[in-house]
Amino acid sequence: xxxxxxxxxxxxxxxxxxxxxxxxxxxxxxxxxxxxxxxxxxxxxxxxxxxxxxxxxxxxxxxxxxxxxxxxxxxxxxxxxxxxxxxxxxxxxxxxxxxxxxxxxxxxxxxxxxxxxxxxxxxxxxxxxxxxxxxxxxxxxxxxxxxxxxxxxxxxxxxxxxxxxxxxxxxxxxxxxxxxxxxxxxxxxxxxxxxxxxxxxxxxxxxxxxxxxxxxxxxxxxxxxxxxxxxxxxxxxxxxxxxxxxxxxxxxxxxxxxxxxxxxxxxxxxxxxxxxxxxxxxxxxxxx
Amino acid sequence: xxxxxxxxxxxxxxxxxxxxxxxxxxxxxxxxxxxxxxxxxxxxxxxxxxxxxxxxxxxxxxxxxxxxxxxxxxxxxxxxxxxxxxxxxxxxxxxxxxxxxxxxxxxxxxxxxxxxxxxxxxxxxxxxxxxxxxxxxxxxxxxxxxxxxxxxxxxxxxxxxxxxxxxxxxxxxxxxxxxxxxxxxxxxxxxxxxxxxxxxxxxxxxxxxxxxxxxxxxxxxxxxxxxxxxxxxxxxxxxxxxxxxxxxxxxxxxxxxxxxxxxxxxxxxxxxxxxxxxxxxxxxxxxxxxxxxxxxxxxxxxxxxxxxxxx
Amino acid sequence: xxxxxxxxxxxxxxxxxxxxxxxxxxxxxxxxxxxxxxxxxxxxxxxxxxxxxxxxxxxxxxxxxxxxxxxxxxxxxxxxxxxxxxxxxxxxxxxxxxxxxxxxxxxxxxxxxxxxxxxxxxxxxxxxxxxxxxxxxxxxxxxxxxxxxxxxxxxxxxxxxxxxxxxxxxxxxxxxxxxxxxxxxxxxxxxxxxxxxxxxxxxxxxxxxxxxxxxxxxxxxxxxxxxxxxxxxxxxxxxxxxxxxxxxxxxxxxxxxxxxxxxxxxxxxxxxxxxxxxxxxxxxxxxxxxxxx
Ligand SMILES: Nc1ncnc2c1ncn2[C@@H]1O[C@H](COP(=O)(O)OP(=O)(O)OP(=O)(O)O)[C@@H](O)[C@H]1O
Ligand SMILES: [Mg+2]
Numbered sequence: 001x002x003x004x005x006x007x008x009x010x011x012x013x014x015x016x017x018x019x020x021x022x023x024x025x026x027x028x029x030x031x032x033x034x035x036x037x038x039x040x041x042x043x044x045x046x047x048x049x050x051x052x053x054x055x056x057x058x059x060x061x062x063x064x065x066x067x068x069x070x071x072x073x074x075x076x077x078x079x080x081x082x083x084x085x086x087x088x089x090x091x092x093x094x095x096x097x098x099x100x101x102x103x104x105x106x107x108x109x110x111x112x113x114x115x116x117x118x119x120x121x122x123x124x125x126x127x128x129x130x131x132x133x134x135x136x137x138x139x140x141x142x143x144x145x146x147x148x149x150x151x152x153x154x155x156x157x158x159x160x161x162x163x164x165x166x167x168x169x170x171x172x173x174x175x176x177x178x179x180x181x182x183x184x185x186x187x188x189x190x191x192x193x194x195x196x197x198x199x200x201x202x203x204x205x206x207x208x209x210x211x212x213x214x215x216x217x218x219x220x221x222x223x224x225x226x227x228x229x230x231x232x233x234x235x236x237x238x239x240x241x242x243x244x245x246x247x248x249x250x251x252x253x254x255x256x257x258x259x260x261x262x263x264x265x266x267x268x269x270x271x272x273x274x275x276x277x278x279x280x281x282x283x284x285x286x287x288x
Numbered sequence: 289x290x291x292x293x294x295x296x297x298x299x300x301x302x303x304x305x306x307x308x309x310x311x312x313x314x315x316x317x318x319x320x321x322x323x324x325x326x327x328x329x330x331x332x333x334x335x336x337x338x339x340x341x342x343x344x345x346x347x348x349x350x351x352x353x354x355x356x357x358x359x360x361x362x363x364x365x366x367x368x369x370x371x372x373x374x375x376x377x378x379x380x381x382x383x384x385x386x387x388x389x390x391x392x393x394x395x396x397x398x399x400x401x402x403x404x405x406x407x408x409x410x411x412x413x414x415x416x417x418x419x420x421x422x423x424x425x426x427x428x429x430x431x432x433x434x435x436x437x438x439x440x441x442x443x444x445x446x447x448x449x450x451x452x453x454x455x456x457x458x459x460x461x462x463x464x465x466x467x468x469x470x471x472x473x474x475x476x477x478x479x480x481x482x483x484x485x486x487x488x489x490x491x492x493x494x495x496x497x498x499x500x501x502x503x504x505x506x507x508x509x510x511x512x513x514x515x516x517x518x519x520x521x522x523x524x525x526x527x528x529x530x531x532x533x534x535x536x537x538x539x540x541x542x543x544x545x546x547x548x549x550x551x552x553x554x555x556x557x558x559x560x561x562x563x564x565x566x567x568x569x570x571x572x573x574x575x576x577x578x579x580x581x582x583x584x585x586x587x588x589x590x591x592x593x594x595x596x597x598x599x
Numbered sequence: 600x601x602x603x604x605x606x607x608x609x610x611x612x613x614x615x616x617x618x619x620x621x622x623x624x625x626x627x628x629x630x631x632x633x634x635x636x637x638x639x640x641x642x643x644x645x646x647x648x649x650x651x652x653x654x655x656x657x658x659x660x661x662x663x664x665x666x667x668x669x670x671x672x673x674x675x676x677x678x679x680x681x682x683x684x685x686x687x688x689x690x691x692x693x694x695x696x697x698x699x700x701x702x703x704x705x706x707x708x709x710x711x712x713x714x715x716x717x718x719x720x721x722x723x724x725x726x727x728x729x730x731x732x733x734x735x736x737x738x739x740x741x742x743x744x745x746x747x748x749x750x751x752x753x754x755x756x757x758x759x760x761x762x763x764x765x766x767x768x769x770x771x772x773x774x775x776x777x778x779x780x781x782x783x784x785x786x787x788x789x790x791x792x793x794x795x796x797x798x799x800x801x802x803x804x805x806x807x808x809x810x811x812x813x814x815x816x817x818x819x820x821x822x823x824x825x826x827x828x829x830x831x832x833x834x835x836x837x838x839x840x841x842x843x844x845x846x847x848x849x850x851x852x853x854x855x856x857x858x859x860x861x862x863x864x865x866x867x868x869x870x871x872x873x874x875x876x877x878x879x880x881x882x883x884x885x886x887x888x889x890x891x892x
Contacts, residue, residue: 089781091777091780091781094776094777094780096704106295106297107295109295109297111297115297115298115299116297116298116299117297117298117299117300117303117304119303119783119784119785120296120297120298120299120300120783121295121297121783122780122781122782122783123782123783124295124297124783126781126782127781127782129774129777129778129781131774133772133774133775133777133778134778135775135778135779135792135793136775136796136797137796145779145782145784145792146782146783146784148792149779149782149783149784149785149788149792150783193778196778196782197781197782200782200783203295303785306787307785307786307787310786310787311697311701311786313693314693314694314696314697314700314701315697315701316693317689317690317691317692317693317694317696317697318693318694318697318698318702318711319711320690320694320757321694321711321714321715321718321757321758321761322710322711322714324718324729324754324757325714325717325718327729327733328721328725328726328728328729331728331729331731331732331733332725332728332732334732335732385628386628386631386632389624389625389627389628389629390625390628390629390632392625393622393625393626393628393629394629396625397622397625397626398629406629406633409633410629410632410633412633412636413632413633413636415811415812415874415878416636416815416871416874417814417815417816417817417844417870417874418815418817419815419817419844419847419848419851420815420844420847420867420870420871422848422851423643423847423851423863423867424639424642424643426851426859427859427860427863428639428642428643429639454632454635454636457632458632461629485615485617485618486618486621486622487617487618487621487622490621491621508720511720512720514722515720515721515722515723515724515725516722517722517723517724517817517818518817518818518844518848521818521848522848522851548722548724548818551724551727551728551818551822552724552818552821552822555727555731555821555822555824556821556827569728570728570732573724573725573728576722576724576725577721577722577725580720580721580722580725581717581720581721583720584716584717584720584721585717587720588713588716588717
């Protein structure tokens with residue numbers, strides 16, 4: 001399994017990873033020094049192409065997503081960000097016209113191999129969607145859903161509580177766990193969806209514009225939460241919000257129209273000193 | 289180090305098999321509908337074939353006398369077909385214009401509140417059991433008609449076709465209204481923008497634009513009138529008569545017999561599995577099935593075309 | 600010098616007479632059928648007064664109008680309806696789940712779908728022939744038995760149940776399914792835990808409305824040889840049964856005025872009241888869950 005960033009990054013390897021605990025909010029404020037680079041990559045794509053019918057939505061994507069970091073994916077609308085995300089846990093299998101070529105490795109295993117069960121894959125890779133989509137069930141049943149479908153119901157109460165605590169929702173809902181999740185506010189619903197996704201303890205958390213339907217207060221709660229979660233999870237987040245990407249991510253991938261990955265590097269580099277003019281134009285709002 | 293982490297993403301055979309079994313169970317449920325159709329066709333065909341071994345299809349389709357049970361037996365289906373035609377024409381004369389005007393009112397004029405009351409009320413029209421409609425026709429409509437037409441029979445085609453017409457109004461109105469609602473507002477606005485009144489917009493824009501949906505509703509409603517059984521059996525009686533075109537009034541004021549009523553008459557009598565009368569039941573059934581099935585297919589085909597138009 | 604007689608600043612009113620006449624015409628057409636039915640219903644309600652009483656509801660049929668009752672037919676109809684519900688609910692939901700959740704976009708699927716639409720339009724008397732040829736003659740379940748009647752009418756309403764269940768399943772938002780799949784649920788888990796619970800009220804409403812249709816069906820019962828008069832309550836699945844519409848049809852053949860304007864009216868009102876109760880249940884379910892979400 002290759003570990004070097006062969007494709008895009010300017011190799012500014014410095015071994016400042018003395019502290020084994022990354023996260024803890026250091027990625028914010030656009031700290032110029034790159035904190036880490038030589039970490040293990042969990043997800044790696046090689047020559048990944050995705051088609052919807054005849055139309056190509058992603059072209060030859062090569063990327064290595066590091067473990068226990070926040071990787072942001074940004075880019076103009078329609079450039080294939082969601083498509084890429086949905087490739088990782090094979091949600092695109094549910095779209096009849098979608099077709100994938102190339103490799104997408106999860107922990108070294110190509111998830112498009114014939115012997116891979118997408119259901120098993122999705123149990124290792126959680127997903128949070130753009131609009132909160134709680135089930136019309138109780139708060140408790142929502143969080144317990146993943147554990148139940150995986151027949152993993154030992155200490156259910158405890159694990160539901162843990163997930164809700166980590167999603168910073170416990171204090172708000174602990175006295176009404178059996179009320180309908182639909183009665184929560186939008187921001188609470190989205191945090192519930194995050195709790196639901198992390199309850200079965202997946203390795204990776206995919207988030208597709210998780211805060212785009214929320215107001216600023218709820219958004220900043222979600223952002224804080226993502227930084228928290230990055231201590232234990234590999235987070236891949238799609239966002240339209242450049243400041244958000246800059247604030248919370250360690251790595252940033254920039255997709256541009258046509259479905260190509262133009263730049264992938266430490267967030268600070270991408271935002272302060274991008275390699276490509278097109279990326280700079282996009283980030284500074286000249287187009288997109 | 290990657291091997292320590294290597295995920296086990298392989299299929300769980302038990303789970304895969306369970307999923308396949310569940311899928312198969314649901315598939316069987318869906319296929320049951322196809323089996324029903326096959327069952328209908330085979331049932332109708334097997335006894336019809338036995339029937340046509342004894343009575344030639346030409347004799348059946350062109351014979352002008354129907355008397356399956358009493359001597360001399362005759363198996364000419366024409367009187368029944370014309371009887372059905374009389375009822376269908378009468379019902380169409382009621383239901384098609386009224387249903388169409390109803391659809392126009394609901395789609396173009398009615399307020400949301402009026403619609404929310406009128407549409408369920410129209411659904412009630414379609415929900416009353418047909419045996420009750422037959423009773424209404426026999427016990428209330430015919431005596432009322434007798435005050436206008438003193439020569440009317442106790443059993444007559446007029447009251448039966450009026451009542452069948454009323455019961456199929458909702459069929460015409462609901463499908464036509466769906467088609468009219470699918471006409472985009474931009475078309476209406478274009479017409480209003482040229483100073484058209486609502487009347488002009490309705491008749492010269494909305495109706496033409498939804499004509500295939502309207503046609504589909506008409507055909508479906510006629511097919512329903514052809515297959516309608518209890519109301520005509522109770523109200524129109526059991527007199528198989530070839531329609532006398534020289535006497536249109538007599539046609540409606542006298543008793544007739546439709547295909548469906550003839551089937552009920554045979555079904556209610558004690559004909560047994562071996563008799564030719566029993567087999568003739570299936571021959572009439574086959575005729576009825578072929579006619580209505582063809583009409584439903586045509587209606588469905590036209591409807592699928594209008595669904596393509598606006599999307 | 601222009602001699603323009605038109606005053607350029609005021610507009611002539613376009614005549615609305617035709618417009619208004621047309622509106623009244625369409626309104627009149629809309630009301631016609633409704634009013635006609637309302638009048639007929641009020642007639643039958645008036646006729647039933649004095650005849651529809653406890654004795655009528657609890658007695659078997661009798662040649663004398665004063666002693667005639669609808670009890671066996673009422674019970675028969677209720678048994679029949681329960682049997683039909685037991686058959687059509689699982690089969691109808693199963694078919695709908697297949698078509699909405701599993702079926703590929705293939706010719707076979709289109710064929711099944713078209714076939715269902717067409718079955719919904721097959722005259723009920725033809726279903727009666729299917730019951731007669733298949734269940735009575737071929738399988739020998741007996742003329743006019745509860746089982747034959749139940750099977751026959753079940754096949755008749757199955758297309759309606761399937762179509763309404765499909766509509767209910769379609770109304771479940773796709774984001775729910777995505778959320779479930781995203782959690783690593785299998786298809787069946789998603790259907791069982793998310794799709795069916797969400798669509799259940801709609802499915803129930805549609806099924807109950809279809810049962811309302813079933814309870815009024817007469818022609819299939821005649822074709823499968825249901826007896827015109829039954830004095831007792833069915834004591835087993837192969838027992839011959841009566842049903843309310845069958846009894847009404849039988850009474851309609853009695854020319855006696857006391858039957859036509861008395862017993863028969865009482866029977867019609869009984870059937871309508873049962874039908875109304877069934878439909879009210881369906882509407883209650885619909886309203887209850889509509890306001891919730
Ligand atoms: N289900 C689908 N069927 C066909 N084409 C699709 C489908 N989903 C996405 N596409 C196409 O693929 C391309 C990439 O879409 P995608 O949703 O990945 O973009 P995105 O970057 O997430 O955009 P946004 O920021 O608006 O969410 C677009 O051109 C889109 O039209
Ligand atoms: Mg997207």
